[in-house]
Amino acid sequence: MSITHAPAVPAEVSATLPSDAPDHERVLITRGPRSGLTVIVAVHSTRLGQALGGARVWNYGHWTDGLADALRLSQAMTMKNAAAGLMRGGGKSVVAVPAGVVLDEAQRRDAMLDLGDAVESLGGAYMTAEDVGTSAELMAVVHERTEHVCGLPPEQGGVGEPADATAAGVHASILATLGHVFGSNDAAGRHFVISGLGQVGGRLARSLAAAGARLTVTDVAEHKRALADELGAAWVDPAEAHRVEADVFVPCGLGGVLTPAVVDELRVRAVVGAANNQLASREVAVLLRDRGIVWAPDFVVNAGGVIYLDVAGQPDADQAALDARIAGIGDVVGAVLHDAVATGSTTLDAAERLARARLDAGR
Numbered sequence: 001m002s003i004t005h006a007p008a009v010p011a012e013v014s015a016t017l018p019s020d021a022p023d024h025e026r027v028l029i030t031r032g033p034r035s036g037l038t039v040i041v042a043v044h045s046t047r048l049g050q051a052l053g054g055a056r057v058w059n060y061g062h063w064t065d066g067l068a069d070a071l072r073l074s075q076a077m078t079m080k081n082a083a084a085g086l087m088r089g090g091g092k093s094v095v096a097v098p099a100g101v102v103l104d105e106a107q108r109r110d111a112m113l114d115l116g117d118a119v120e121s122l123g124g125a126y127m128t129a130e131d132v133g134t135s136a137e138l139m140a141v142v143h144e145r146t147e148h149v150c151g152l153p154p155e156q157g158g159v160g161e162p163a164d165a166t167a168a169g170v171h172a173s174i175l176a177t178l179g180h181v182f183g184s185n186d187a188a189g190r191h192f193v194i195s196g197l198g199q200v201g202g203r204l205a206r207s208l209a210a211a212g213a214r215l216t217v218t219d220v221a222e223h224k225r226a227l228a229d230e231l232g233a234a235w236v237d238p239a240e241a242h243r244v245e246a247d248v249f250v251p252c253g254l255g256g257v258l259t260p261a262v263v264d265e266l267r268v269r270a271v272v273g274a275a276n277n278q279l280a281s282r283e284v285a286v287l288l289r290d291r292g293i294v295w296a297p298d299f300v301v302n303a304g305g306v307i308y309l310d311v312a313g314q315p316d317a318d319q320a321a322l323d324a325r326i327a328g329i330g331d332v333v334g335a336v337l338h339d340a341v342a343t344g345s346t347t348l349d350a351a352e353r354l355a356r357a358r359l360d361a362g363r
């Protein structure tokens with residue numbers, strides 16, 4: 001198979017790459033010999049232990065956009081794993097598929113074998129897992145080439161996909177945020193707007209409905225209306241979701257959803273959701289604070305999945321201890337929100353302080 005990227009205008013390409021030199025320990029960029037695709041593995045930090053972070057298979061206008069994603073996401077994994085109290089560093093891998101190319105099953109398998117070789121070549125500095133565009137089944141293919149992969153299907157001795165744990169952690173974070181904002185962590189009668197009804201958002205809609213919450217939901221996939229009907233939730237157009245007057249906005253789709261314009265139009269008291277990298281830029285954390293909207297930092301809120309992959313995969317794993325650990329995400333969120341108020345900083349700064357303190361302690 002021969003895959004070529006359309007020529008890109010250099011200014012467009014470099015626009016998404018950071019202008020500062022990356023502070024990553026290692027970045028591997030290779031052309032997969034089987035798939036012909038660009039495979040990128042970014043190891044941001046192993047200060048706390050082997051880097052852990054998912055493998056993303058995604059379409060990019062140019063492979064350097066995939067590199068920018070890998071650099072950013074691996075750095076975020078260092079913060080997420082440290083804030084979650086894991087003895088894990090941060091890393092991420094990306095298979096960059098050119099825009100408009102749809103991989104068939106054989107090409108997807110080749111891409112996973114190439115990824116497995118790339119991961120193996122790093123000698124254990126990085127462990128990969130499922131992420132956007134991959135699955136437990138595809139991790140089993142990666143496993144044909146390396147031991148440094150987790151989240152294999154249960155029938156192959158793995159712990160499966162982590163969406164249950166992620167949703168449980170987001171639910172706990174929502175309750176903690178309600179307690180911070182309203183003085184009671186009871187979700188009954190509170191109004192939530194959930195944007196994105198996928199693996200995590202769908203589970204969250206069910207758990208919040210079961211807790212007696214009022215729901216307005218949306219998704220770009222029209223067929224998700226069936227879940228809204230089943231739960232008796234109101235449906236809103238995806239572009240209108242952030243304008244709905246409610247208690248909490250719950251982003252569970254893609255990242256970058258909180259732009260300055262969106263924040264200006266929010267009519268909620270808090271934002272708590274599963275989506276990674278919700279802030280379009282750092283200044284958005286300041287805008288949220290200045291509008292009196294409490295933002296629970298995404299990398300703290302959505303750590304249930306990575307906690308599950310790390311803890312459940314250990315030989316002495318204990319379900320009760322794991323459940324307690326995931327429920328404890330709510331306590332961490334509560335502490336971060338409290339610290340932000342006490343210090344007058346943004347919740348982003350407060351969460352990063354927590355992560356840095358753990359990184360420094362693990363030096």
Ligand SMILES: NC(=O)c1ccc[n+]([C@@H]2O[C@H](COP(=O)([O-])OP(=O)(O)OC[C@H]3O[C@@H](n4cnc5c(N)ncnc54)[C@H](O)[C@@H]3O)[C@@H](O)[C@H]2O)c1
Nearest residue numbers: 162163166196197198199200219220238253274275276305
């Ligand atoms: N699955 C996990 O365990 C996990 C862990 C940590 C973080 N996350 C993050 O949480 C988010 C959701 O993950 P998921 O596993 O549920 O993904 P998913 O792909 O199963 O679901 C995402 C849903 O969002 C919808 N969507 C996409 N763009 C949208 C938009 N603009 N408006 C409304 N809906 C939109 C999609 O149609 C899809 O139904 C992602 O950002 C992911 O990176 C997931």
